[in-house]
Amino acid sequence: MARRRAADDACPARVTASSRRRPWKVDDDGGVAVLPWFVGPDGPGRGRLVANVALSAAVPVLALIDVAQKELPVGAAAGVVGLSLIVGAAVYVRTRWPVALLALALGAVIVTVLADVLSPPLVAASGIAVFTVACVRPRRVSAPSALVAALVLFGAAGARTPGPMTEPRMLIVLVWTALAFALGVAVRTQLAYVDALAERARRAEDTREQEARARIAEERLRIARELHDVVAHHIAVINVHAGLARRAAGRDAAVVDTSLAHVQTAASTVLAELGAVLQVLRSNDPLEPGTEPAPGLDRLDALLATFAATGFTVRTRATGRPQPLDGACDLAAFRIVQESLTNASKHGAGARADLSLTYGADALTLAVGNPVASASAPAPGTLVAPGHGLIGMRERAASCGGSLSAAPDGHGAFRMTAVIPYRPTAAVPTAAAPTGAVPPAAVGAP
Structure with a gap:
C-alpha cells in the first residue's frame, strides 16, 4: 500500500518518448518531461497548441450560443459570457494551477445558479478541471477535489431541476464528474508507469556500467597477478645464474657456459609465457582460450x-x-x-x-x-x-x-x-591486516 502511495505521489510532470504513437515523451534523463497533449498545452508541437487554444475558446463560444438560445436578459447573458471568458482563459493554463481552475469554475457555476442560470459550458469546464487535477496532483488532493466538485455540481443541478434527487439530469452530473476523475487517475497511473520503466532502465544501465567497471578492475588485478608470477620466478633464476657466470668468468668456462645456458632458457620461458598472456589480451574474442594450457602441479x-x-x-x-x-x-x-x-x-x-x-x-x-x-x-x-x-x-x-x-x-x-x-567454492575475502602491515617480506615479493 505504501508503495502504491509513493508511486501515486511521484510527480508525472516529467515524460520520454519512444515513438510518436505515445501521447507522452521521455527525456534523456529518463523522466516524464512532456504531458499528453490532451492534459495541457505545455510542450512542443503546433498541433498541441492549436488543440488547447480551441478547447479554451470553446468555453466562451459555447456559452455565447447557450445564452443566445435561452434568450436571457442582456445583463445575465453578459455576466455568463464574461465568466466563461475568464474560465476559458484559465482552462488554457490548467496544468499550472489545476486546483485554482477548479475553484474558479465551480465559483462561476455557483454565481450563475444564483442568477437563476445554469450554463452547461461552465459545468463542462468544471469537469475538465476535475480531470486535470486528477492527472497532475496526487490522489490525496484530487480525490477531495473531485468530491467537492461533485457536490457543488449536483447541488447546482438540483437548484435548476424540479423533482426528486434521482432525476437523470441530476444524476448525470455525478456520473460525468466521476468519469472525469477516473480518466485523470488512469492517465496519471500510465504516466507514473512509464516514468517507473524509464527509471528502471536507467538503474539497469547504471548497474551494467558498475558491473563492467568491476569486471575490468578484476581482470586488471588478475593480469597483474599473472604477470608478476610469470616474471618473478624466471627473473630470479636469471639473476642467480648471471651472478654465477660473472664470478666464474675467466676462471671456469664450464660454469659460465652452464649458467648462461640457464639464463637463456629462463629468458626464453618467460618470453613465451608473456607472449601467451599478451595473445589473450590482444584477442578479439574475449572468450577464445589461449593455445598454451595453464600451468598446474603437473x-x-x-x-x-x-x-x-x-x-x-x-x-x-x-x-x-x-x-x-x-x-x-x-x-x-x-x-x-x-x-x-x-x-x-x-x-x-x-x-x-x-x-x-x-x-x-x-x-x-x-x-x-x-x-x-x-x-x-x-x-x-x-x-x-x-x-x-x-x-x-x-x-x-x-x-x-x-x-x-x-x-x-x-x-x-x-x-x-x-x-x-579441489573444486572452487565461494571466494573467501582475504583477512585485512592492520594498516600498512602484513607478515614479513621474507615471503613477499618486492
Whole structure:
C-alpha cells in the first residue's frame, strides 16, 4: 500500500518518448518531461497548441450560443459570457494551477445558479478541471477535489431541476464528474508507469556500467597477478645464474657456459609465457582460450629442476592420495608454490626450503618453510610492509575459496601454509591486516 502511495505521489510532470504513437515523451534523463497533449498545452508541437487554444475558446463560444438560445436578459447573458471568458482563459493554463481552475469554475457555476442560470459550458469546464487535477496532483488532493466538485455540481443541478434527487439530469452530473476523475487517475497511473520503466532502465544501465567497471578492475588485478608470477620466478633464476657466470668468468668456462645456458632458457620461458598472456589480451574474442594450457602441479618437477639448477635445494614431501584439482585451483596451487619458493630463494638463508603437499578429504594443503638469517629474522607475529607476491598468493587462494597464512615460526624459519580446495567454492575475502602491515617480506615479493 505504501508503495502504491509513493508511486501515486511521484510527480508525472516529467515524460520520454519512444515513438510518436505515445501521447507522452521521455527525456534523456529518463523522466516524464512532456504531458499528453490532451492534459495541457505545455510542450512542443503546433498541433498541441492549436488543440488547447480551441478547447479554451470553446468555453466562451459555447456559452455565447447557450445564452443566445435561452434568450436571457442582456445583463445575465453578459455576466455568463464574461465568466466563461475568464474560465476559458484559465482552462488554457490548467496544468499550472489545476486546483485554482477548479475553484474558479465551480465559483462561476455557483454565481450563475444564483442568477437563476445554469450554463452547461461552465459545468463542462468544471469537469475538465476535475480531470486535470486528477492527472497532475496526487490522489490525496484530487480525490477531495473531485468530491467537492461533485457536490457543488449536483447541488447546482438540483437548484435548476424540479423533482426528486434521482432525476437523470441530476444524476448525470455525478456520473460525468466521476468519469472525469477516473480518466485523470488512469492517465496519471500510465504516466507514473512509464516514468517507473524509464527509471528502471536507467538503474539497469547504471548497474551494467558498475558491473563492467568491476569486471575490468578484476581482470586488471588478475593480469597483474599473472604477470608478476610469470616474471618473478624466471627473473630470479636469471639473476642467480648471471651472478654465477660473472664470478666464474675467466676462471671456469664450464660454469659460465652452464649458467648462461640457464639464463637463456629462463629468458626464453618467460618470453613465451608473456607472449601467451599478451595473445589473450590482444584477442578479439574475449572468450577464445589461449593455445598454451595453464600451468598446474603437473609442472612441479620442472619447476623444482629450475631451482635445483641454481643451487637451491627443495626437499619435497607428499602425503595422502593425490586428487585431481580443478583448473583454477590447480593454477592457484602451482603459482603459490612457485612464488613461495622464489621468495625463499631470494630472501631466505641456507639455499634450501621444505615443500610439503598434503592431500586431504576436500582440499590440498601446501606448506613451504625456509630458514631466515638470524640477523634479519623477525620475531614471531612481527608485521612489516606487504609485498605484491604475498598479496597475490592470498588473492589466488581466496579466489578458489581457500586460505593462506605466512608468518615466522619462532625457530628461525618462515613458514607459508595454503589450503586449496579441489573444486572452487565461494571466494573467501582475504583477512585485512592492520594498516600498512602484513607478515614479513621474507615471503613477499618486492
